[in-house]
Amino acid sequence: MKLKDRVAIVVPCLGGNLKLEETAKKCIERILETTRNVDCELEIIVVVDEYTDEFLEWLREKGVFIHPSKDRRGFVLAYNHGINFAMKHGADYVAIVNSDVLVPEGWLKALLNALKKNPHFGWVACKMKTNGNYTTFGTLGCCLISREAIEKVGLLDLDFNDGQGFDDDDWIRRFWINGFMPHGVTTLPAIHVHPSLTFDKIYGEKRFERFRRNQQIFQQKWGETGTDWSKIPVWSPTKLKLAIIGWDGADFDVVKMLPLEMKEYGILHYIDTYDNSATSWTSFTTGVPPKVHGVLDFKRPFDSRIVKHPRIWHVIEGRWGVINVPFTWPPQKLNGFMVTGLESPTKGIYTYPSGLTKILNEMGYKIHIQIRKDDEYCAMWDCTKPLNIRREVFDREWKDIVAKRVKAVKLLTKIYQIDYLFVVFSVLDAVQHWFYDDREFVAKWYLYLDRITVKLLADLQPRNFIILSDHGFKRSDLGGYRGDHRSGGIWITDLPIRPKNLEDAFHELVKFYRGGLV
Structure with a gap:
């Protein structure tokens, strides 16, 4: 009989320069600090591309699972690689935290609480603070997904791997189609500290071109231009407004x-x-x-x-x-x-x-x-x-x-x-x-x-x-x-x-x- 839930936290990150790797270190340190007292079996999986040897050694010292690649896989492939590894190793829940996000106090406990009480949600996410603005559903920046939902919905669509964005827009529609209702959760907000740092390195001046590429793929598939994330419902464990x-x-x-x-x-x-x-x-x-x-x-x-x-x-x-x-x-x-x-x-x-x-x-x-x-x-x-x-x-x-x-x-x-x-x-x-x-x-x-x-x-x-x-x-x-x-x-x-x-x-x-x- 299994006594505790198994939770895997997937952190996809791009290394190769000091600022990116220092940002990722702060993210991982914060995850370690905020999950010490969570009552579950926990593993952290870092999927890292274009790393330096110093960064890889730092990750080893932290005791996390490392999936390195000297080449750039792309974000969707990195997400899928981490999720797939977690599922094969028996995870009941998979959390995703982007490497430029600082998680808030109590985040994992709150997301677990929401998803265990409401399994039909399938996917829950923290609020997110980006450049002083707030969203009630932080998509793939800081979220938790159930094993049941992943098995039914599948992984992210690799058609979006070579561009920027819309991988989460596509995924949430597949959750809806499969009977799940993703929700935001009223935690303290996660902090998106460098929202453009990674994409600036990958695409530079071609960022908008890559964005348009993925938007066109999404529009051809769904007949829509995007998602109004403010309309995603928010769940709270208390009445406290x-x-x-x-x-x-x-x-x-x-x-x-x-x-x-x-x-x-x-x-x-x-x-x-x-x-x-x-x-x-x-x-x-x-x-x-x-x-x-x-x-x-x-x-x-x-x-x-x-x-x-x-x-x-x-x-x-x-x-x-x-x-x-x-x-x-x-x-x-x-x-x-x-x-x-x-x-x-x-x-x-x-x-x-x-x-x-x-x-x-x-x-x-x-x-x-x-x-x-x-x-x-x-x-x-x-x-x-x-x-x-x-x-x-x-x-x-x-x-x-x-x-x-x-x-x-x-x-x-x-x-x-x-x-x-x-x-x-x-x-x-x-x-x-x-x-x-x-x-x-x-x-x-x-x-x-x-x-x-x-x-x-x-x-x-x-x-x-x-x-x-x-x-x-x-x-x-x-x-x-x-x-x-x-x-x-x-x-x-x-x-x-x-x-x-x-x-x-x-x-x-x-x-x-x-x-x-x-």
């Missing part, structure tokens, strides 16, 4: 400078904000400026009932999960659930429905650090203490807070089957207030939250996402701080929405989700 993840205090200049993975999956955009959290988060959630909604500063104690304008979770219809959005206490009734954020009392009810408070308390959930004069956590704020002690205490406390918040998000999202998630992480605000001058420590926490966010999105698999901050940071000695707020924030998304400010963001989202576009 949108995840809004707040990085409270994330500074645009810092995010732009650091090598954050989230910037690969969405477009980074500067957004005008206010210089304090109370005003900014209230403006984003209501779509009106401070003089209208009335929240001008950190007036304490804060009461969400003073805000008379409806919030975004009341305007966009659907089930919402709202977690740790600052200045939302007392919790508001909504279709879904709410866990209030900053400025919630340390005792009492901080959730809607109220029964969730007991569940979260038993989990050890914390909204924020509660500091007392005799508390060891005072050490992290005391600049007279040794830096290593302050770092250690901050790391221990905030990693626990972040972990419990992620756990709460996953649990409540699953229980309530929500359509929209809005969760805020406030650790970047805290670390920059008290450790602003310790740039290495601050950068470490940006990178940490980036990894947490990527993993969370890979687990939740929303159709789309937004990463948003309420303000940035600047150097300050005010009130014992080392850093303090400045206006301006980040907006990272895979949606076609580029708002100028927080109020615009509200209205653009309402228009998008109430305008029949989803």
